[in-house]
Amino acid sequence: MDAYDILRSEREEFESEAAEKAFADRISGKPRALISVAGYNPNLPEDDIKKELIDLFSSCGDVTRVIVPKDPDHSPNLDRRALVILFGDGAEEKALQLNGTDVGGWNALVKVESDEEDEEAARYRSSLINELMNDPKFWxxxxxxxxxxxxxxxxxxxxxxxxxxxxxxxxxxxxxxxxxxxxxxxxxxxxxxxxxxxxxxxxxxxxxxxxxxxSVLSNRPLGNGEIGLGYTVPAHMIEFANKKDDEIEDKVMAFKKQRRLI
Missing domain, CATH: 3.30.70.330 (RRM (RNA recognition motif) domain)
Structure with missing residues (x-):
C-alpha cells in the first residue's frame, strides 16, 4: 500500500483529489508514527480537542489523522488517550520531546504506540467489520x-x-x-x-x-473470497466507512488498554 492509498484509507478530506495526491506525494516514503496523548479534557467538543492536538504536533511531521475516543464516561477506569498519526523523519523523537507540554491549561502526556496490532485486537477489528458486512438489515x-x-x-x-x-x-x-x-x-x-x-x-x-x-447477497464475491469482474463493495459499507472506522479504532484502543490492566 503506497502513501496515497494509506491517506485515502485514513479518510482525510481535501479540497480536491489533486491536493490529496500532492499531500500523499509529500509523505511518500517517510516513516509513520503512532502517538498517543492523554491529559486533555475529554468533555471538550471533539473538534476542539483535535485542533489542539493538530496544532501541538504539526511541528513534528505531517498530521494525517487524529482519533479522539468518544463517550468519556464509558470506560472510567481507562486513561483517555487520543491517537495522532504522523508522517515524517524523526516524527517519533520530536513528538516525545513534547511530553509534559502545557497546552492551554493541560499537560500533554505523550507516548509512542506500537504500529503492530496484537492478534486478538486484529481479530476483534475483523469481527466488527464482519458484523456490519453481514447485517441482515442491508441484505x-x-x-x-x-x-x-x-x-x-x-x-x-x-x-x-x-x-x-x-x-x-x-x-x-x-x-x-x-x-x-x-x-x-x-x-x-x-x-x-x-x-x-x-x-x-x-x-x-x-x-x-x-x-x-x-448488497452482500446480490453482489457476492467468487469462491474462496475472490473478487470477480464487476464486483462492487456493498453500498452500506461505503456509507458507513468513515463512521465505522472511527468506531472500530475507539473500540480496539479501549480493548488494548483494558488488556494492559488485566
Whole structure:
C-alpha cells in the first residue's frame, strides 16, 4: 500500500483529489508514527480537542489523522488517550520531546504506540467489520435516482418512504447528496422485488429510476473470497466507512488498554 492509498484509507478530506495526491506525494516514503496523548479534557467538543492536538504536533511531521475516543464516561477506569498519526523523519523523537507540554491549561502526556496490532485486537477489528458486512438489515434494497434532488434530505427520505410504503418493512434509508441517489433497504426480499416493480413511477413530475442496490447477497464475491469482474463493495459499507472506522479504532484502543490492566 503506497502513501496515497494509506491517506485515502485514513479518510482525510481535501479540497480536491489533486491536493490529496500532492499531500500523499509529500509523505511518500517517510516513516509513520503512532502517538498517543492523554491529559486533555475529554468533555471538550471533539473538534476542539483535535485542533489542539493538530496544532501541538504539526511541528513534528505531517498530521494525517487524529482519533479522539468518544463517550468519556464509558470506560472510567481507562486513561483517555487520543491517537495522532504522523508522517515524517524523526516524527517519533520530536513528538516525545513534547511530553509534559502545557497546552492551554493541560499537560500533554505523550507516548509512542506500537504500529503492530496484537492478534486478538486484529481479530476483534475483523469481527466488527464482519458484523456490519453481514447485517441482515442491508441484505435487500434498491437504489433510487431521478427524484427532485433539490429537496432537503429529510423531505427526500419522507417522499421515498411513502412511495415504497406498500412494499414491506423498510429497515434503512440513506440519501447520498453527492451521487444524487438514495438507497432504500427492506427486511424481506419481497420488499425489494416490489420496489423494483415501481421503476418509472412518476413522483412530482420526476420519473424514478430504480435498480437493485449492491448488497452482500446480490453482489457476492467468487469462491474462496475472490473478487470477480464487476464486483462492487456493498453500498452500506461505503456509507458507513468513515463512521465505522472511527468506531472500530475507539473500540480496539479501549480493548488494548483494558488488556494492559488485566
Amino acid at each position: 435487500y434494497g434498491v437504489s433510487v435516482r431521478g427524484y427532485d434532488t433539490n429537496l432537503p434530505v429529510d423531505e427526500v427520505e419522507t417522499v421515498l418512504k411513502e412511495v415504497f410504503s406498500d412494499c414491506g418493512e423498510i429497515t434503512h434509508v440513506f440519501v447520498d447528496t453527492l451521487d444524487k441517489l438514495t438507497n432504500v433497504y427492506f427486511s424481506l426480499q419481497e420488499g425489494e422485488a416490489r420496489a423494483l416493480a415501481l421503476h418509472g413511477t412518476n413522483v412530482g413530475g420526476f420519473k424514478l429510476d430504480i435498480s437493485r442496490v449492491a
